[in-house]
Amino acid sequence: MTADTARDLRPLWTALLGQAAEHARTNIGYPGATDITHQQLADLMTGVLLNNIGSPYDGGHGRNHTKDLEVEVVNIVADLFNAPATRWGYVTGGSTEGTEHALLDARRRFPDAVVYTSASAHYKVGELADKLMMPLVVIGTDEHGRMDIADLYAELARRRDRAAAIVATAGTTITEAVDDIPAIVAACERLSITRRRIHIDAALSGLPLALVPEDETPLVDFSVPGVTSIITSGHKFLSTLTPCGVLIYRDPPNAATTAAVSYTGTANVTIGGSRSGHSTLLLYASLAGLGLDAHRQRVRACRQTAEYACQRLRGIGVDACRHPHGFTVYFPSPPRLPERWIIPGDGRYHRLICMPQVTRDQIDELVEAWSRMVHRVPAPRRSLARRLLSAAPNAQSRTGG
Ligand SMILES: Cc1ncc(COP(=O)(O)O)c(C=O)c1O
Structure with a gap:
């Protein structure tokens, strides 16, 4: 045809x-919530071009964007994750993009950084390390899929002269195991690895755990000192019905200092150029609309x-x-x-x-x-x-x- x-x-x-x-x-079998629908957004979703190109923190030359709401979305999620006032973030196209941003930031800060992640981490983490040409060390897991901290310690000790970019998982893809993030930070401290970044891939469990913590599950937020960034998906728990994510940093990443691009009038601080302004609407409708x-x-x-x-x-x-x-x-x-x-x-x-x-x-x-x-x-x-x-x-x- x-x-x-x-x-x-x-x-x-x-x-x-x-x-x-x-x-x-x-x-x-798949973790996309579909219970919240968004008919009230039909006119905006289907009749208006919304492009949040560049940084959410400056409008740029264009007017057809939802950056003010994007910053609100970032702040709602950052508050849930106990991020300090120095927070920085943006709405991504999904969780993989958030992890890519965090690993790129680690590479820019520490060109010798080695990526550590568990065997139960999402398959995209290994691919991102490859794409960014960063060495990857896969850490073993326990029977429930949590990162084996003794194995992590041994692998870090072997390379303690090099910077570490650790991708912890909060909600592994198959069993929804949550890595022990305080123990990961403690392992780095014991080895005096100070040139480090700890990013949490909290695609699925980040928001549910922040909303209703469970005593037996380790903390997954910025109240754990040493956590540098967290990504969580919008299309999983929040029922945005289209793939997106919210990336939060404790402090602005290196790229965030980039000057505005003359053509767009906004800083080039995101993985992609043009970004969906509609995803922000869906996230806001879910977070603020439902409460x-x-x-x-x-x-x-x-x-x-x-x-x-x-x-x-x-x-x-x-x-x-x-x-x-x-x-x-x-x-x-x-x-x-x-x-x-x-x-x-x-x-x-x-x-x-x-x-x-x-x-x-x-x-x-x-x-x-x-x-x-x-x-x-x-x-x-x-x-x-x-x-x-x-x-x-x-x-x-x-x-x-
Ligand atoms: C733990 C984890 N990380 C990352 C992803 C990938 O997220 P996205 O498809 O939004 O890039 C998934 C998807 O299932 C996941 O379970």
């Missing part, structure tokens, strides 16, 4: 909506659903585990999983994740499907008409429910 002539794309959009609704039922108390309630509800899922899976003989703070329920990778359910894994563990839209009904449905699979009982067939109805958007109003 060519794009030379105009086409009526409405049937395509309707089909995509139907597909999304159908998949939502069985998509319990932090409602977000705290969402955190508690997710943890309760996760505990329910853990118990239900254990009830059918699955060796399910979760961290007390976790939305994630993980279990040894089984030989087979119920059909249709989206449940990713890494070969060792598979996991599901109870984001706010995941209901106990869905967990019950999964557990039933899993039991049927184990006992080889065929699934009851739903009629085609019923399947189409439940997949259609606004299925409730169509059925008069």
Whole structure:
């Protein structure tokens, strides 16, 4: 098919909506919240160009941006992470961009810096070290996926004359383990490694932990001395529905001192040039529109659903585990999983994740499907008409429910 002539794309959009609704039922494997939607932003999202090019802290020549709100978003998240008044940050296109910014800053400050991260860190961290031509040392993990501090200490000791750029993870991709950040800082202190940067990839768990801390989970914020930057995603907990992130530094990074570019009138301090001004709207609508108390309630509800899922899976003989703070329920990778359910894994563990839209009904449905699979009982067939109805958007109003 060519794009030379105009086409009526409405049937395509309707089909995509139907597909999304159908998949939502069985998509319990990826951490994107979808419970907060943003219809009130439709005019701004679809009718206005918003480009937050360059630094959020200066407007630049353009007027069509949302930088004032971006600075507010940065401040709301920075407050949650207990950042001091010297904070600096911006809205990124995702968590990988935030980690890239932090590693680039480490490289600029300390050209001899070695990157340390755990074997359970996100796969992009290793790729970023490669891209920035920084040596990478992968640290072992314990059985739950937390960075092994004794291993980190040994590897740091081997290179104590070199600067360290440590990427800790708060909420590893598979088990949602949180690295012990105070212990990481203590290891550096004991070895007198003062030329160091400690960045936290808190893509998933940063905000839930900041909103509702758990006693057993180490602190993930700037109240731990030595933490230099934190990135967290917007499309995970905050339900922005489009990928984005919020990067916070304790102090402005080196690049932040760059003078304004004459063409844009704003400092060139971000990884990309043009940046979405719409992401900022979605973040602001979620953070300020809903309010932090409602977000705290969402955190508690997710943890309760996760505990329910853990118990239900254990009830059918699955060796399910979760961290007390976790939305994630993980279990040894089984030989087979119920059909249709989206449940990713890494070969060792598979996991599901109870984001706010995941209901106990869905967990019950999964557990039933899993039991049927184990006992080889065929699934009851739903009629085609019923399947189409439940997949259609606004299925409730169509059925008069
Ligand atoms: C721990 C962690 N870091 C980073 C990322 C990547 O984030 P993004 O896709 O926003 O770049 C993920 C995504 O799942 C993640 O789980």
